[in-house]
Amino acid sequence: MHRPKVIIGLLGIDQHEVGAIAVAGLLRDAGMEVIYAGRYNTPASIISMAADEDADIIGISCHSWEYLEYVPELMRMIETDQLDMSVVLGGSIITTTDAAAMRQVGVAGIYGPDSGPDRMVNELHAIAASRQSRLRASMRSP
């Protein structure tokens, strides 16, 4: 089975890393490869890291409302450049209404303090597996 590769980071000057560090640990324990991008990323910098690392998933920790502006920017850049990257979000500040708006712009998963680690781990496995099967399919096709 493919070992999912996940980049975990924060955007802008959101410095509240508590959740990001904890989630990175949980995902490592669940057997995933986690690259911790830490603070001060921009949509461009985190996309470039994901491309260099051939990551399956970009996970953004959100503890500042900056994400409401940055995540749609990030999704537009992924779409414009036709990249096969999935974006998931985590954080207690993501309200139900905002979660719906984020799904509208193409975010693949949203996790809050009540999501439970099992659901997050299972969904990330599924997201990574479907990317891997798309990659295999595109290699087979001429």
Add this chain to the structure above:
Amino acid sequence: MGTQSRSGIGLKEFYSAADVGASGSAGACELPGVYPFTRGRARPAQAAAGWIHRELSGEGDPARSNAQLKYLIGIGQTGVDVIGDSPTQSMLDADHPLVRHSVGTQGVSLCYLSDYVELFRGIPIDRISVSNSVNSLFALCGIMGAADAFGVPLKKLRGSVLQAPLFAADASYACGMPVTLMSRLSVDSMAYCAQHLPRFHSYVEDTYFFSETGLDGIEEMALGFVEIRHLVRQLLSRQVPIDSFAPRIAILVNCSMDFFEEIAKIRATRRIYARMMKEEFGAQDPRSMSAVITSHTSGLTLTAQQPINNVVRGTLQGLALALAGVQAMEISAFDEGFRTPSEEAHLVGIRTQQVISIESGVAKVADPLGGSYYVEALTDAMEARIVDMVRDIESAGDPVSLSESGYFRSILNRASERHYRNISSGSQQVVGVNCHTMPPEKDHLLRDVAEQKIAPYRQRIEAVKRMRLERDTAAVKQALRQVRSQAQSADINLIPVVYAAMRQGSSMGEVAGALRMAYGAPYDPHGALAADF
């Protein structure tokens, strides 16, 4: 494994006279207001008006925050606590390219000296204590600038600044400065205040913000004491007399959910502090030995689920603080799980304090829990564990080197992971999160308030750019060169030169950049701006 307190102290089924004084403590015969001050700084615990009631505040630009401060004073707040927005806390001006989505959303944007004048206009800063949760260097210069503008003599200036040189970068307030520089700026401002601002608390040891990563009570106070001891030693090595600055040190503690342990933690902290100041640092003035305790209820214990439960949590934590006898209190807003505090949440925080102080009667006597077998035994146990951990950390190396090498960061990160594992595994029960949960569609009480947002204050970006053009550019450049050159000599107190540069119209971002350059760090930690002086 039997029952344990939050910090892992093993608990018995009950406590009796046999448990008090077992560790050699004189708990049973101590008196409030008397060395070692375990039972309180003074008798009664506070002045007639009670502890200072305040709420952390600030949003948008200085004018909007000024209105907010006046609202809070209007509903009975007896002190002021201002926090900067995330750019200000990171020492980045509002027009820095990385901060365009965060200006004014999580606090107030403060870039120039004139911003502080606008922020404090009409606030009686000689009578009401202004606590600044903004970087101490700029907050100090800012309030001095406001005092100057309003004709308040520096000698009368009340209030406080936080000093957090060892932990800021590792606990959400990194600003691209080397620890040695941060440490020097703390010592410079304390030495300066000891001479010029005798009533100003130039050093609040803020154990609140870094313990919000998930530290337990023992770790919180051990790290706090490591920083206090480091800064006191630095000042003493500069020949600043201990009794000239120690009375103006305060400790801002966290109050989490283990009711009796939090009370014991505060009592133990006062005893450790008194003994350390007297026996180790040679203080003679009793005010140097009796720690001023200010407090903040824990935001980390608040939940996004069922936000009304946070009002109950705030009440219990506020009650613990009142019983412990603190000098000032802030109750974290019930909507903290989602947002910068709303006006409604501020009101509930202040009203909670008022109900505790006016109606409950718990503050009628000093240290009402003194002599409780359990509280005295827990106080002794907390004292012993905190002292042991301080010794362990100090034996690992010099605190500045430990900070630079990531030693503290690893303690904080481990605590974060532990906190989330305890909740996700269910080993720590949190109502509404991993027990007694409610489906989201039914969880609507207070949710409308929690869902409201403060939009980025983009007009502020243009205002800050405009102010840059309205200055005497040559004079600003000259002032910034002065800051950089004086910072290169370790034996000059930097407060006067920084204050002069701010008066000349230099911005926080520029001054911070000049200081970084003097220490061989990049002018802009994010590489987007270059120095032009």
